[in-house]
Amino acid sequence: MNQLYTIGELLIDFTPTAQNGALASVERFTKHAGGAPANVAAVCAKLGQQAALLSQVGQDAFGDFLIETMKHAGVDTTYIRQTTEGDTSLAFVSLTDNGDRDFLFYRRNAADLLYQPQQLPTNLLRAHDILHFCSVNLVESPMKQTHQALIAQAHLTDCLVSFDPNIRLPLWNDAKSCRKTIIEFLPSAHIVKVSAEELLFLTHLENEQQAVQALFQGRIQVIFVTHGAEGATLYTKQQHIKVPADYVQAIDTTGAGDAFIGAVLATLLEHNVTVSTLEAFCTQFASPLLTFANRYAGISTTTHGAIASYPVSHELPFTF
Numbered sequence: 001m002n003q004l005y006t007i008g009e010l011l012i013d014f015t016p017t018a019q020n021g022a023l024a025s026v027e028r029f030t031k032h033a034g035g036a037p038a039n040v041a042a043v044c045a046k047l048g049q050q051a052a053l054l055s056q057v058g059q060d061a062f063g064d065f066l067i068e069t070m071k072h073a074g075v076d077t078t079y080i081r082q083t084t085e086g087d088t089s090l091a092f093v094s095l096t097d098n099g100d101r102d103f104l105f106y107r108r109n110a111a112d113l114l115y116q117p118q119q120l121p122t123n124l125l126r127a128h129d130i131l132h133f134c135s136v137n138l139v140e141s142p143m144k145q146t147h148q149a150l151i152a153q154a155h156l157t158d159c160l161v162s163f164d165p166n167i168r169l170p171l172w173n174d175a176k177s178c179r180k181t182i183i184e185f186l187p188s189a190h191i192v193k194v195s196a197e198e199l200l201f202l203t204h205l206e207n208e209q210q211a212v213q214a215l216f217q218g219r220i221q222v223i224f225v226t227h228g229a230e231g232a233t234l235y236t237k238q239q240h241i242k243v244p245a246d247y248v249q250a251i252d253t254t255g256a257g258d259a260f261i262g263a264v265l266a267t268l269l270e271h272n273v274t275v276s277t278l279e280a281f282c283t284q285f286a287s288p289l290l291t292f293a294n295r296y297a298g299i300s301t302t303t304h305g306a307i308a309s310y311p312v313s314h315e316l317p318f319t320f
Helices: 038-046 061-073 140-157 175-188 195-204 208-215 254-272 278-284 286-300
Strands: 003-007 013-016 030-035 049-059 080-083 090-097 103-105 130-133 161-162 191-195 222-226 232-235 240-245
Touching: 003 038, 003 140, 003 254, 013 061, 030 038, 030 061, 038 049, 038 061, 038 254, 049 061, 049 140, 049 240, 049 254, 080 254, 130 140, 130 254, 140 161, 140 175, 161 175, 161 254, 175 195, 191 195, 191 254, 195 208, 195 222, 208 222, 208 232, 222 254, 222 286, 232 286, 240 286, 254 286, 278 286
Parallel strands: 003 049, 003 130, 013 090, 049 080, 130 161, 161 191, 191 222
Antiparallel strands: 013 030, 090 103, 222 232, 232 240
16 A cells, blocks of 8 residues: 655644733643644544654653654554654744744754664655655754655655645744755655745745746646635646635644645545656646645644644545
């Protein structure tokens, strides 16, 4: 069976228990398993596909909690390491009064960033698998080198590669180094998912279609641009289609973008899409693919947390 492999951070998201607002004013928090690559793996597993996460957490209570949460979600935790050399990463996140998210990260001795290339299994990826990664773990670290090694393995085996930058500027020394690194990694992916804000940050172009075309470099075949409550657009080099999102009463948007791309990747796995068939599949099924991903992401915003908010297949009132 085809499998999704995600690589990157697995961390604790602390979200406000009662009220939103600037983090400085929040008094109580609830812990949730998080980290974009972990969220995407959980979505695929809950949608009936095989998914594994490659990451590292501390040899601590938070690390134990995260591994158990991923197992409960159906994710293969074989490649999640635990170490005493670093701590499990923590993130505090709140929705401010103007609708923006307020982040505070505790990652100065992050266990995930210490994941070494030599810890990677050899010959892990196959031609019908998908590798997915984000940008949080692309800061200068052993984990960045591990990403490079695994992406190289994916290219050797003709495995699909998916990249969601999922930009978190507070984790970088400056915006310039963040943008430079993401631009360097983009051509190694066949699938790219960005928000409208991230697209502007990366290209400095106001016109979306011009900005997207500027990103089509290297191996990139398909680009998804998400617009939150307004829906999403699928682009190939030749065409694009936008599908609006259904209205939902959103409570917590944490992990909604991960729900979107997770639903896309689960669909590609289910239909045995490969590097050679990706563009044709996305062209033929653009509308139902976007509709399915939009709806899944929308449902995820109606309850708190990320992984806990992702429904399993039999709970969905819709199908692809």
